[in-house]
Amino acid sequence: MRFSALKIIREGLTGNKGWTPHWRDPEPKSEYDAIVIGGGGHGLSTAYYLAKNHGMTNIAVLEKGYLGGGNVGRNTTIVRANYFLPGNSEFYSHSLKLWEGLEEDLNYNVMHSQRGIINLFHSDGQRDAAARRGNAMINQGDDAILLDREGVRKMLPYLDFDNARFPIYGGLYHPRGGTARHDAVAWGYARGADQRGVDLIQNCEVTGIDIENGKVTGVQTTRGAIRAKKVGMVVAGRSGQVAAMAGMRLPIESHVLQAFVTEGLKPVIDHVVTFGMGHFYISQSDKGGLVFGGDIDFYASYAQRGNLPTAEHVIEAGMTLMPMIGKAKMLRSWGGIMDMSPDGSPIIDRTHIEGLYLNTGWCYGGFKAVPASGWCMAHLMATDTPHEVAARYRLDRFETGRGLLDEEGTGSQHNLH
């Protein structure tokens, strides 16, 4: 089934009876060429690109719950390529380019909206840092515009510009940044992978990883044993548990990150806006809800819910920046489990076990990475060599201290990012 305007009109006129499920619900086979553990955004895009770019179609995605039921189903949907460090810059630049062609590629409306992101700054030092970051973005081939105070005011007249503690000096504007519909990204990749023959197997929890003579031979699951010579672990916050099945301890701590949404309002916030002095970012969904978030709760958690002090902090930061949001009523909040790495950057790498690959450490920024993460993970699994834009996402960088990707400059240690 292909989506088209014609199809929508025809279905509209004939009672919408011709729509078919987006993907099959296959029984697991006893053997595949490759298995991807995890049916979230990254796992599904890995499977899609394994099939599309590398012609590997005898593969399966194993998901213990339902497809797209984790962080890709609940996040603040920001898509951007505004990184500073070599290693991150080219990766996220590649990801943004994939986003820009994603809807055509998948024949699926992921509601990618390049509404622009404005990172505000509130001091001369922050302005220098923003200019430096903007230049790095331009060097990478992406777009960045340094706005002065009046430039920001023209775009975001509703901000509190003269807050005594955090006056607004300007902002770094990234016009190609924006948002996308989080669920649709997972569904689009799932549908695309399924159409290329990938088996998407839900309610199938991996309970063991079979290893013989240092080589992976398959996995044990709640739906039986499945053999495969290549297995990719793409399980975000659950990386620690899955890697433990292969006897590995990872440089990962799982933390909870909350996000919030208000009830629907008339259009009021046209861009993605981030506060430079407190941890707060906000955009408005197409449905009208203000979608916003802040920092992680800062303690290890698998609870998928946060605590109120963090909610209070986020909302206070929001009120400081744009007092008007005090009128909005919060509808709901939720927490996602983040795979936090010591330096705040991800890992896409082989492991010491032949045929076992690792994709983790996305911290609180995994959504925008979904296309490139899958692209590079697929490349790694298919060719056994890292893709050039993800070559620095090495697992051993913590051990050696070489090539750490500490974007925030706070140090490579847990609980600093």
Added chain:
Amino acid sequence: MTDLLAKSPCDGLLPLTIGSVTVTEIAFDAITSLAPFKGQESAVSDALKVQMGAAFPKPNRTTGKAHARAVWSGVGQALVLGPPLAPIPGAAMTDQTDAWTCVALEGDGARDVLARLTPLDLRPSVFKQGHAARTEIAHMGGVLMRTGENRYGLMVFRSMAATLVHDLEIAMQSVAARGRL
């Protein structure tokens, strides 16, 4: 020699009365932190009794009275509010007289005002007269004491004085407004 003007932390900001609650600044002649060395706890407590008639306080308690009070302020440490102390052997002492803002919050509804500013359990049966706590006051680390039925002592760092008064004022206005409903 230049004669500097001494100003209290809340100079020009207090007193303030809104509704039934009043906040006033308290000036102490001296504020001294007192931290007994290991094994010296009872000797230091005895010495303190001799100097100001109050023992070294147990955790979360105060000893003494209005202008000669010792308040527990953390592990193995108390703040002595009142007269300047002569050196006590066996303890680390630091003059902190100009480091703190001290105010008293008093009146019916004082507890409701505080409840807006601190996560502490303030119920009278839990936070009794003579109790004290190191806790958060409007996001600032501070010291809170219950010094009377409806009277509390609050301390935050001196540089936070205006913030403290601002947050107290907002909370007092909110409590008074709610009372009028």
Added chain:
Amino acid sequence: MRINCPHCGPRDRREFTYQGDALALDRPDPEAGPDVWNDYIHNRDNPAGPTRELWYHETGCAAWLVVTRDTVTHDIHAVELASAVKGAGK
């Protein structure tokens, strides 16, 4: 989430700062070698369930605490003074 501080009694989460896994109490020997140190600094069990961690009672009594907490339910099972744990040679 409230933590029952041995000094201060039950206090709100916002008074505390999180450090991480309590393995920091078992610092390796300086000469233990890079593998041991890498493991100590970076690698974590990261359990989904009960775990022992270090919390600091920052705006309270300033004590370091060893908190036994369930990362799935946020239940807190035990709170000890880190000084006592360390002093007991554990």
